[in-house]
Amino acid sequence: MLIKELELVNYTNFSQQTVSFSPHLNIFYGANAQGKSNLIDSIFFLGFARSHRYPNDLALIRWGEEYFRLKGQVQNCRGLITIEHAVKKGRKSVKINGQALTRIKDLLGQFTTVIFTPDDLSLLKGGPEERRRFLNRHLVQLSPIYYDYSLTYQRILQQRNALLKKGPVRAGEMEIWDEKLSRYGSLLIQARRQLLTKLAPLVSEVHGRLSGGQEKLVLSYEPSVAAGETLAEIQAGLRASLTQRLHQDSKNGYTSVGPHRDDFTCRINGRDARIYASQGQQRTAVLTLKLAMVQLMADLTGEYPVLLLDDVFSELDPRRREYLLHTVAQRVQTVITTTEITALTAPEMEGAMVFHVSQGKIGQGWH
Numbered sequence: 001m002l003i004k005e006l007e008l009v010n011y012t013n014f015s016q017q018t019v020s021f022s023p024h025l026n027i028f029y030g031a032n033a034q035g036k037s038n039l040i041d042s043i044f045f046l047g048f049a050r051s052h053r054y055p056n057d058l059a060l061i062r063w064g065e066e067y068f069r070l071k072g073q074v075q076n077c078r079g080l081i082t083i084e085h086a087v088k089k090g091r092k093s094v095k096i097n098g099q100a101l102t103r104i105k106d107l108l109g110q111f112t113t114v115i116f117t118p119d120d121l122s123l124l125k126g127g128p129e130e131r132r133r134f135l136n137r138h139l140v141q142l143s144p145i146y147y148d149y150s151l152t153y154q155r156i157l158q159q160r161n162a163l164l165k166k167g168p169v170r171a172g173e174m175e176i177w178d179e180k181l182s183r184y185g186s187l188l189i190q191a192r193r194q195l196l197t198k199l200a201p202l203v204s205e206v207h208g209r210l211s212g213g214q215e216k217l218v219l220s221y222e223p224s225v226a227a228g229e230t231l232a233e234i235q236a237g238l239r240a241s242l243t244q245r246l247h248q249d250s251k252n253g254y255t256s257v258g259p260h261r262d263d264f265t266c267r268i269n270g271r272d273a274r275i276y277a278s279q280g281q282q283r284t285a286v287l288t289l290k291l292a293m294v295q296l297m298a299d300l301t302g303e304y305p306v307l308l309l310d311d312v313f314s315e316l317d318p319r320r321r322e323y324l325l326h327t328v329a330q331r332v333q334t335v336i337t338t339t340e341i342t343a344l345t346a347p348e349m350e351g352a353m354v355f356h357v358s359q360g361k362i363g364q365g366w367h
Contacts, residue, residue: 001074001075001077001078001111001112001303001304001305001306001333002021002023002074002075002076002306002333003016003021003043003046003072003073003074003075003111003306003333004020004021004073004074004075004080005019005020005021005072005073005120005153005239006018006019006042006043006046006070006071006072006073007069007070007071007072008039008042008068008069008070009066009068009069009070010061010062010067010068010069010262011038011042011060011061011062011068011070012035012038012041012042012060012062012068012360013034013038013062013067013359013360014035014038014039014042014062014360014362015062015360017360017361018167019039019351019355019362020282020334021309021335022333022351022352023333024122024329024330024333024334024351024352024353024355025325025329025336025337025351025353026333026334026335026336026352026353026355026358026361027337027338027341027349027352027353027355028335028336028337028338028346028355028356029337029340029341029354029355029356029357030339030356030357031339031358032339034357034358034359034360035357035359035360035361035362036310036311036337036338036357037053037117037310037311037337038053039337039357039362040052040115040117040308040310040335040337041053041054041060042070043060043072043113043161043246043335044113044115044308045060045085045187046070046072046074046083046085046111047083047107047108047110047111047112047113047141048096048107048108048113048137049092049104049107052115052117052126057092057282058087058089060087061087061089064089066088066089067086067087067088067089067245068086068087069084069085069086069087069265070084070085070086071083071084071085071293072084072111074110074111076110076111076303077301077302077303078126080111081096081097081111082095082096082097082098083095083096083107083110083111084096084098086243093256094107095318096110104147105144105145105147105148106144108140108141108144108147108300109140109141109142109144111306112141112297112301112303112306113305113306113307113308114138114290114293114294114297114303114305114306114307114308114309115290115308115309116286116290116307116308116309116310116312117310118310118311118312118313120290121279121282121283122288123286123289124266124274124277124285124286125274125282125284128261128262128263130340131263131264132259132260132263133264134289135192135195135196135264136150137257138195138293138297139191139192139195141297141305142195142297142300142301143191146187146188146191148186148219149184149187149188149191152184153181153184153185153187153188153258153259153260154260156177156181156184157211157255157258157260158332159177160174160178160181160255161175161253161254163177164249164250164253164254164255165253165254166314167250168250169246169250170206171299174242174243174246174361176233177219178242179239181238181242181255181258182235182236182238182242183235183238185235185258185259186231186234186235186236186238188259189223189225189227189234189238189259189262190231190234192221192259192262192264193227195225195296196221197262198296198299198300198345199219199292199296200218200219201271201295202292202295202296203218203219203288203289203292204216204217204218205292205296206288206291207284207285207288208291208296209323209327210284210287210288210291210319210320210323212319215268215269215281216265216268216269216270217266217268217273217285217288218267218270219264219265219266219272220264220265220267221260221262221264222263222264223259223262224241224256224257224258224259224261224262225237225241225257225258226236226241226334236256238258241257241260242255242257245257257271266285266289268281268285282315283312283315284320287312287316287320290343291307291328292330294307294328298332299329304331304332304333305332306331306332306333306334306335307328307332307333307334307335308334308335309324309335309336309337310337311337311339312338313337313338313358314340315337321348322348325348337357
């Protein structure tokens with residue numbers, strides 16, 4: 001998977017800009033608030049039709065303008081494709097090779113990325129919703145049908161919760177919703193568990209390298225119900241838990257069990273990293289999760305996603321930087337932003353394409 005060229009028009013602080021990328025390492029440097037993170041976000045947007053930073057697409061339109069447009073040339077296993085996004089007030093469009101898409105699902109998986117930003121420490125320090133978001137984001141890239149399952153589950157969950165909020169509910173009134181919720185919920189639980197099962201050995205391997213063999217990182221899925229092994233067992237277990245919790249859920253006005261309440265833990269040398277790890281250890285653990293996901297996506301799809309590292313490189317020690325630049329970037333197209341270009345050594349920058357970002361302008365080379 002490669003991004004070859006990206007055109008930005010009225011995207012955040014970029015007026016009109018075209019960038020051509022190296023298939024290996026790309027370094028964008030400049031002072032803070034010049035547009036580096038916006039560039040990373042635009043690459044992410046290309047594959048997801050949503051921002052990593054802003055919940056509202058309209059916030060991405062350059063001040064004083066009425067629309068933004070992104071157009072990227074992407075190389076994937078099916079060949080060279082063009083992805084184009086346009087957002088105007090009240091309207092949004094996505095095209096692949098000039099053909100308008102009617103479903104976001106048809107975009108997912110066309111251009112895959114793994115992103116790591118300073119805010120991603122919340123993956124360990126934050127609540128369970130952060131870890132569920134991590135799993136969901138990569139599952140929809142690996143299997144776009146997961147996107148449909150997730151949307152359907154959320155719609156059913158909202159309908160069930162609306163009924164619970166109306167007051168006391170009898171078991172018979174909930175049968176149809178519980179059957180539907182357990183059917184789609186079991187699909188989400190199974191997909192997440194399978195993903196973590198495949199991710200776990202890669203996490204162990206990557207973290208061993210990043211920590212110099214001093215630490216062992218172990219993942220553990222924690223569903224809100226006692227899930228069985230097969231899809232039928234998971235569905236039956238979720239259905240039984242929904243029935244068992246109905247009285248309490250009716251009092252509370254919301255559904256207390258299901259994949260929307262699930263979590264997973266990361267343990268370093270047997271201790272919960274969220275509670276006991278230092279910030280440096282947490283940063284390394286999150287980097288491990290991201291790099292392991294890069295490898296897993298390659299194993300499952302036959303091609304590496306693009307790795308996006310936003311303003312985190314300077315915080316890594318020499319061992320971790322060397323691993324990224326000499327091991328990962330040799331195989332994976334990598335885009336790095338930094339404010340401290342002088343901190344990078346000549347060997348670290350060997351073969352890299354370097355860009356300077358200033359006031360929404362991108363220039364290749366040193367400035």
